[in-house]
Amino acid sequence: MDRIINVVIVDDHKILTDGLRTLLHDSGIAKVVGIAHSATECRNSIGFWMPDILLLDVSLPDMSGVEFCKELTSLYPTVKILALTTHNEYSVVRQILENGASGYLVKNAMTEEVLIGIQAVANGEVFLCHEVDLLMKKPRETQLWLSLREREMLKLIVEGLTNTEIAARIFLSPETIRGYRKNLLLKLGAKNTAVLVKIAIEHKLI
Amino acid sequence: MDRIINVVIVDDHKILTDGLRTLLHDSGIAKVVGIAHSATECRNSIGFWMPDILLLDVSLPDMSGVEFCKELTSLYPTVKILALTTHNEYSVVRQILENGASGYLVKNAMTEEVLIGIQAVANGEVFLCHEVDLLMKKPRETQLWLSLREREMLKLIVEGLTNTEIAARIFLSPETIRGYRKNLLLKLGAKNTAVLVKIAIEHKLI
DNA sequence: GATAAAAACCCCCTTTTGGGGGTGCCAAAG
DNA sequence: CTTTGGCACCCCCAAAAGGGGGTTTTTATC
Structure with a gap:
């Protein structure tokens, strides 16, 4: 060899x-x-x-x-x-x-x-x-891992789309988007959209 | 030499x-x-x-x-x-x-x-x-350049503080913060806070 | 075949943001 | 000596986000 x-x-x-x-x-x-x-x-x-x-x-x-x-x-x-x-x-x-x-x-x-x-x-x-x-x-729970849909949603949020705009874009109810958004805030421990975007970029989740 | x-x-x-x-x-x-x-x-x-x-x-x-x-x-x-x-x-x-x-x-x-x-x-x-x-x-107008106060404001926005929180932190009126926030959106051509944060991080303005 | 996770959906209500206007003060640059 | 830019402040009102609760279906995985 x-x-x-x-x-x-x-x-x-x-x-x-x-x-x-x-x-x-x-x-x-x-x-x-x-x-x-x-x-x-x-x-x-x-x-x-x-x-x-x-x-x-x-x-x-x-x-x-x-x-x-x-x-x-x-x-x-x-x-x-x-x-x-x-x-x-x-x-x-x-x-x-x-x-x-x-x-x-x-x-x-x-x-x-x-x-x-x-x-x-x-x-x-x-x-x-x-x-x-x-x-x-490291144990999986401590890692940031999002589903495909969640990552897609995150990308659109970072691009500055509102819930209604996202809903129109991917043919879902605005209420659904709202749900995802809330869940993303929870999962990533973000207080609001500003922090959410920050975390998304810093952890290269997009 | x-x-x-x-x-x-x-x-x-x-x-x-x-x-x-x-x-x-x-x-x-x-x-x-x-x-x-x-x-x-x-x-x-x-x-x-x-x-x-x-x-x-x-x-x-x-x-x-x-x-x-x-x-x-x-x-x-x-x-x-x-x-x-x-x-x-x-x-x-x-x-x-x-x-x-x-x-x-x-x-x-x-x-x-x-x-x-x-x-x-x-x-x-x-x-x-x-x-x-x-x-x-390149001509100066096409470059992103913020005043000290604006950069300070931007940092706090990226950290997720609301106008009222920022106001309390730096002892200014919430209305003033609102003014800066609006001006930042305008200057950086951002549609909303999400895009503002994105631009701030990508252009390393923080 | 149970369990779990993802995906999609819904309502109530409050807070925060954003769009549009505006004022006045001060310091540096022309 | 006037203009420009930074700084600080104010009002109205509509749109969006966020906090709290919830449901159902599908799709893996064990």
């Missing part, structure tokens, strides 16, 4: 991608065969690169990293995706793992963890960096 | 700091004499490091980068601060430059721009990366 692992990095921070390329190269375990700074760039070259591992940032300039992850795993099932992001929010981790990622690293993890993670994922394992591992092991 | 420039990096993303250290070293123009992953870490060693340039991320885990920049420039006026961050928001750039930074780089700038920036700032110039330079040159 232990042949060199081919890696592609997708992240819009050129400083990070350039630095990481050097680091991986110097490590001897992996080689960066491609770098993309957006989903589009990646889409154009991935078929040619065909890496073993794809390091993916969730905050891409042109589309949601979660969406892109879903797209990649269905088009290229042999390419393992290792999320490498700034967020350590339960919601983000869970969403990207549900969409086909094989691992999750936060950017302030140790550099060695990146190497360990790449090797683990290349061997078919699922890898979570220490910090995220702890996060996922 | 052209002696090697001593640089310190303050950023909590260890992957970025490690990569950047290698990049700067390889460039031959600068040397990383210290790395800190938090304001506290930096505070403990800066007196010993005494670099020419300090690369500073605004989103530190333990305190606001803007505050920390202010602190550093007053304590160590000879150390030039070059902000290196993810944000290209007018408000963030303006605030950090007002607090003593000598330059501003966004993380998705070209790696070469970092080198150019470091050299420029070391020569006593003010350096803005291309993207930010364009941003600052």
